[in-house]
Amino acid sequence: MHISQLVDIFTQEISTQSIMDQISQISQYHRIQGSMKFHESAKHIQAILSNNSIFSKIYEYPADGKWEKWGWVSPISWDIKSGECWLMKPVKKRLSRFIDHPMSVITHSKAADFEGTLVDIGKGDKPSDYAKAKGKIALITASPRRIFSYAARHDVKGIILHPDLNRAAQIGDTTVQYDGFWPVNENLSDVTSGFSISHAQARELQNYLRGKKEVKLHFKIDANFSDDKRKLHVLETPFIGSERPLEEIVIIAHLCHPSPGANDNASGSATLLEIALSLNRMIKTGQIAQPKRTLRFLWVPEFSGTIPWLAEYDQQRNTEGRKILSVFNLDMVGESPVKVGTPLTISSPSISTPSFLPGMIRYVSECVKKQKVAKNGWTYQLNYDIQSFAGGSDHLIFNDSYFSIPGVMFGHDDPYHHTSADSIDKVEPLECRSAGVITGVTAYSLATSNSLFLQEILASVFSDIIEEANSLNHRLNKSGELSQAQQLRQKELLAQMSTNRLKSILELDFEGNLKEDIEHFSKLVKLHFNHLIQKNTNSEEKERMENISNQIIIQCNFIGPLPFKRLMDPSRSESNQLRLGSLTKKYWGGLVLELLNLANGKMNVEDIFLLLKIPYPDVMYDDIKYIVNLFIEEKILLSVEN
Structure with a gap:
């Protein structure tokens, strides 16, 4: 069977109606991590799996704000029954209500x-801003998780959050945004109460204040932090491999987020469920064989469930020989091309772990793209974009150099995520199916690894490597940004990485039939890069190359994935917070995370810069040098003389 045939089988089997039904069901749960409603949503999915005779298990982990691993601290379980915010003066009317917009109550x-x-303190991102709100309610645009301790120092009574002008321009004037305080046990006493309102509502309140009118609000919230008995829940269902059960392919989606959260991430959770159901049906009917490696499906509370689950895996890979080969993360896969319009984005694995995955996924995606579906006067066809490694979801933890598991994320750059406008009317089930087919076909092919699949994978990866090499060469010739010596070194680094991408396929080869083919393709890659490099460098360039190789080597000074609290340390100076914050926002933190992944105690700073400039062409050496110096000062990185 060819991969294109497998694409046809999965396309026919995956049901768009089933996906939409489940998005509708899941989006009704207010799925905050560690809450009862999250647990109910996990049990809902488990019941469907059980009704189809599919084994599943729910793992329980602490949700007490105390449990810690690799610096990541568990959230505290929190439940809400109701909440209302009333404007009492200068007029009386209700501003928001939990049953109308669940995310109107700040988590x-x-x-x-x-x-x-009420007092308007502007953005409210500095401790001094809250002095004027002592004993009052503060109107702000800054994230509550960053500032609630500032508010506590000044006895601020409560918080009203609203979108700033830029965010309102994206999401609309009447849309409410989602945010939370996210305390841990040690700062739980600092937490206050808060509501999230729309930009239009905030303007009304600001107009009253500008007119010198007193604005009085009434907060009523029925919510509580639970005792230590409440847990984080991770739902898992494995399809055990028939030949190599300890070798695993993981497909993951975060089930959490407030209601409705239709695209983020009821769409990923529902699509993951439909892949599992379809796989089960296809195996039972004999359309496909039982996978030789284990396919493991996970529904998690984002990050907070993945960390303890991976902590268990970390023990078992050392004691039981478990090994995850690849990870597929489904996060916001349902965005409508008509109503929202951005392509399905596929985030590549970390360049610190060269992998065949991008080339293979491109090949499978092209097979899916050939399929067109007429629908209500328009024709659906997959529009996708394979991008550089980016953070923002659970795949980044697997990609971390501590695990070095190549993982990809399927998603959309959805302007409505984390808002009340993330509703089911903006979901396109055909888009979910496309993401499900690409994920299912690629994961199943890796789990099966028959010789025909592997030959197709090898050819697609080789084609991808040549295209990337030519693209880099064209960019270097056009920009003139790097010196000749830097250009040569960058091509050498890409050549090494490209060869390792080909060699990564050997891990899939059960019978060792591909060794000669990979050696052949590796020679072709080397010849191609030799042609591009043209090693007739002059003496000045050779001296420059020697200077590059003698630079400072850096390595990480921590174990495990770096927690976000260290990346976003509020104790940094304002200038450092602004500059690092700007660099971290790029690619959802991908640039900074990749720098840390490459800081392996073997590479020098300029080589890391040149490697990073391949997936992130706009990165500047001064930016990399700034991050390195800051992280050395903060002891996140160590410098080692070469």
Whole structure:
């Protein structure tokens, strides 16, 4: 069977109606990590698996704000029953209500029943901003998780959050955004109460304040932080491999997020469920064989469930020989091309772990793209974009150099995520199916690894490597940004990485039939790069190359994936917060995370810069040098003389 035939089988089997039905069901749960509603949503999916005779298991982990691994601290379980915010003066009317917009109550708000006077403190991202709000309610645009301790220092009574002008321009004037306080046990006492309102509502309140009118609000919230008995829940269902059960392909989606959260991430969770159901049907009916490696499906609370699950895996890979070969993360896969319009984005694995995955996924995606579906006066056809490694979801933890598991993420750059506008009317089930087919076909092919699949994978990866090499060469010739010596070194580094991408296919080869083919393709890659490199460098360039190789080597000074709290350390100076924050926002933190992944105690700073400039062409050496110096000062990195 060819991969294109497998694409046809999966396309016919995966049901768009089933996906939409489950998105509709899941989006009704207010799925905050560690909450009862999250647990109910996991049990809902488990019941469907059980009804189809598919084994599953729910793992329980602490949700007490105390449990810690690799510096990541578990969230505290929180449940809410109701919440209302009323404007009492200068007019009386209800501003928001939990049953209308669940995300209108800021997550982790404490129970409340009080009146307070509103004061507008602007963005509210500095401790000094809250002095003017002592004993009052503060109107802000900054994320509550960053500032609630500032508010506590000044006895601020409550928080009203609203979108700033830029965010409102993206999501609309009447849309409410989602945010939370996200305390841990040590700062739980600092938590206050808060509501999230729309930009239009905030303008109304600001107009009252500008007119010198007193604005009084009434907060009423019925919510509580649970005792230590509440847990984080991770739902797992494995299809055990028939020949190599300890070698695994993981497909993951985060089930958490507030209601509705239709695209983020009911779409990923529902698509993951439909892949599992379809796989089960196809195996039972004999359309496909039982996979030789284990396919493991995970529904997690984002990051907070993945970390403890991986901590268990970390023990078992050392004691039991478990090995995850690849990871597929489904996060916001349902965006409508008509109503929202951005392509399905596929985030590549970390360049620190060269992998065949991008080339293979491109090949499978092209097979899916050939299929067109007429629908209500328009024709659906997959529009996708394979991008550089980016953070923002669970795949980044697997890609971390501590694990070095190549993982990809399927998603969309959805402007409505984390807002009340992330509703089911903006979901396109055909887009979900495309993501499901690409994921299912690629994962199943890796788990099966028959010789025909492997030959197709090898050819697609080789083609991808040549295209990337030619693209880099064209870019270097056009930009003139790097010196000749830097250009040569960058091509050498890409050549090494490309050869390793080909060699990564050997891990899939059960019978060792591909060794000669990979050696052949590796020679072709070397010849191609030799042609591009043209090693007739002059003496000045050779001296420059020697200077590059003698630079400082850096290595990480921590074990495991770096927690976000260290990347976003509020104790940094304002200038450092602004500059690092700007660099971290790029590619959802991908640039900074990749720098850390490459800091392996073997590479020098300029080589790391030249490697990073391949997937991130706009990165500047001064930026890399700044991050390295800051992280050495903060002891996140260590410098080692070469």
